[in-house]
Amino acid sequence: MIDDPVTARRLRDAMPVFTALATCLLVLAIGAILSLGRDVLMPITLAVLLSFVLAPAVRGLQRRRLPRSLAVLVVVLATFAGIGGLGLLIANEASQLASDLPRYTVTMREKIGALRAQAGGGATLERLFQAVQDLSQDLQPQEAKAKGGASSDAEKPMLVEVREPKAGLVSTLGSVVAPVLHPLATVGLILLFTLFFLAQREDLRNRAIRLAGSGDLRATTAAMDDAVARLSRFFLAQAGLNLAFGVVIAVGLWLIGVPSPILWGVLAAILRFVPYIGAVIGMAFPLLLAAAVDPGWSMLIATIVLFAVVEPIAGHVVEPLLYGHSTGLSPVAVILAATLWTFLWGPVGLVLATPITVCLVVLGRHVERLAFLDVMLGDRPALAPSEIFYQRMLAGDPLEAIDKARQVLKERALATYYDEIALGGLRLAQNDRASGALAADRQQAVGRAIESVVTTLGTLPVRKGASAVRSAEIEAAVAALGPDRASTAIVRRPEDLSPAWRGPAPVLVVAARGPFDAAAAGMLAQVLGHHGLSARTTSQDALNKGERPETEGVALVCLSYIEPISTSHIRLAARLARRAIPGVRVMVAIWRERDPAGRDRLRRATSADILVTTISDALDAALTLSGAGEARETRRKAA
Structure with missing residues (x-):
């Protein structure tokens, strides 16, 4: 010490x-x-x-x-x-x-020569033409080179060849056998380890569970079994899909007339284990060969069409049906993994990069000690949707939050988005304010940024259906929101409301004194307005200064708090509201309170008629108080 x-x-x-x-x-x-x-x-x-x-x-x-x-x-x-x-x-x-x-290089040389003649020469075409000529000379047999170069032997200097002494028997055998023994030894090791892993599967699983942590044996076993099952299904489905992809490519190239279609089909199937870049690499060789074989361009065009049709169908139609929309890896992680494993293990590492990284991500999602792997390599957002929302407000970039909200609102109601994402961000901001981590000027800036998001979202049209293309972040946000309530699909007409609710603004939303309470009050007023219940907002400070709002036709006063000072403060505000507007109903909205057990106790302590903790709850209560159900029932009976 x-x-x-x-x-x-x-x-x-x-x-x-x-x-x-x-x-x-x-x-x-x-x-x-x-x-x-x-x-x-x-x-x-x-x-x-x-x-x-x-x-x-x-x-x-x-x-x-x-x-x-x-x-x-x-x-x-x-x-x-x-x-x-x-x-x-x-x-x-x-x-x-x-x-x-x-033979193919001759055709390519003639094609490049024709292009050079049409283009009138040029440094790039000249170098390409010379490279093809050199390649053709290198690939020709020695006899052809001798016949073609006999006339120029006199012009060339005499070549002098230096020969080493003849090697012994042992070194000769070593140079011949070594290149064969190494691949055979590798195959033998793979065969041996595969037999061992399959035969001792349960024992290896138990040892892995012990290493991962046997404190909670049930949870660890379930996580390990789930990880192994997911990996098995994924690799089996991917292997089957890539095999089918290679067969289709081989048959298509055979019909087109590209030489060695089986070779290119197998190469395309293997390289397809590498997302994003594998399909491009597997397509490059057949395209070059098609351009070299065909004197025209029809074979090249047909090959391009084949890959342009088969790859999107496999990637965007078949893959989502088999094992989801993606491998669960972020695009950056795929590229980095491919680069790293190719550097370490060569071409085999390029093929193994994605499967190895998938294994690491699955382990990270199930083993707490390895959770950093999921954060670094997975495609799931590192932050919760509400945290992303608050982070954008801190950065002064509400436009990005608005753009993501537009995508979410194509599938979820505005009230649901506000409850789970925007109000969650407000609560995080309130926590920082309470702990002193957020200075006063930053509080005002964050509050203005949130209000700008609310104002912009209020002008968006009602959602029209699910988005066809979504990022992993949007998918996570939509999944976190859950389903909408039935009331979020109801829009009231004036004739559906009871007489007391047919005024120009039957709801008055009063925001507390905090820098973020005005934004929460604006969210509630906006949602009520979208559902046919017009609402006005005012602040508690304005009321305390004697600025009385227009109370004509007000049927409901909602006191909005992110974090109230005390229950006595709320009780006083409710008493003043009832005194200013006789017969009005008082709703208290405390956006931080999420404990259902303490909700009724808190309602009595604040003398509120209704206490809500979410905007969806407030919407349900307002629709019920408006008498819409009774008006509908009356119309039904009259009909």
Whole structure:
């Protein structure tokens, strides 16, 4: 323990720097381990992901009374046999394509020459033409090069070849066997780990639960089982979709006439595991080959149309039906993950980037200690909708809040939006005000920003249906709001109201003295007006100064408080309202009070006729007091 207070204070001040340095060192250490140990870690990762895909097949065979060990062996061997056959097919296609490339480069050279002649030359076309010529010369067999270059041998200098001594038998075998043994060893490790993971699935799950935390065994088990089930369904659905996508692309390219359609179909299916950029990379090679093979442009155009039709259908129609609108990753996280894993593990890392990141995000959503992974990599908003609203008000940017509110109001009522988002932001502002974290000038600025949002939203038309395209943030906001109340769809006509409510403004909303109370009062008056109950707003200060509002035709006075000073203060305001307007009903709205058990006690303490805590509650009460139900019933009986 350090006795010197100055030293202790300096150490406390330096702790954030030490923490940041330790975090950087930890990240660098993990990166070094992943890079240096990729020969072992890559097979393990592939085996884990493959076990997620194969687990449903193993369970299916077990349900048919097949022993687990035999079921695992059958599924894994069948899978690797299929992958091996596909690899041989790809090798044959690639070999055939390599032998035909010199012939295709001639066509491309002629096409570029025609373009150069039409364009009248140019530095860019000249360099492209020279590159194609060089590529054609490099890809031609040695015999053709010899025949074509015999006439110019006299002009070329004599080549001198330096040969090393012949290598021994051991080094020769090593140079021949080493390139073959490494892939075989990798495949063997993947096969071994996949068998182990599938055979010991429950034991590994129990150990993971123990590591995650066995204090609440029920919750941890449910979270782990849910994570494993979600990952299995996701990877299986994605593998099936990408396989179908590759088959469609291969068949389409075969019908168009592009060489080696199977090779490009397999490549498109594999690269589609990488969102956003995988489809573009898989499309680039067939497009280049189509341009090189066809003397015209019809094959290139047909290939572009094929990808332009198949990819949107797979991405925007089939994917949402199978496993939702997205992988659950933010676009920035996908790009960063693809870059990082490609740097660490090469092309295999590019394919594994998205599945690995999905695993990390799912773990972050279910394991409390790893929640930072969901915040960093997931597509769910890091802040709640009310927090985003308040943050925009603090930043002095109400336009962004208005834009997001427009999208939310296409699917939810204005009262619902105000209750769950705007009033939530007001409560956060009130908390900062009460704790002294918000200066007086900032309070006024935030209050004005909120009032500008309320004023703008009051001019928006009634919602007309769900939005077709929504961001993850808007989806989260709509999901957090929940369903609208039935009363939010009712708009009263004057003849539906009782006589006492047919005045020019039957509701008077009185805002308290706080800097944010005027905005809350404006929200309530606006919602009531949208539903046929015209309302005026005034402030408590104006009443105290003797500025009496027009009370003609007022049937309901609503006292609006975000955080009241005391119940006696509210009781005095209610007594003054009844004295100024004989026979008026008094509604007290306390937007911070959410405890249903204490609501009736608080109503009696404030001597209010009605006490509400949400704008939807206030709307329900006002519609009931207006006598609309009785007027409707009278009309029905008269008819």
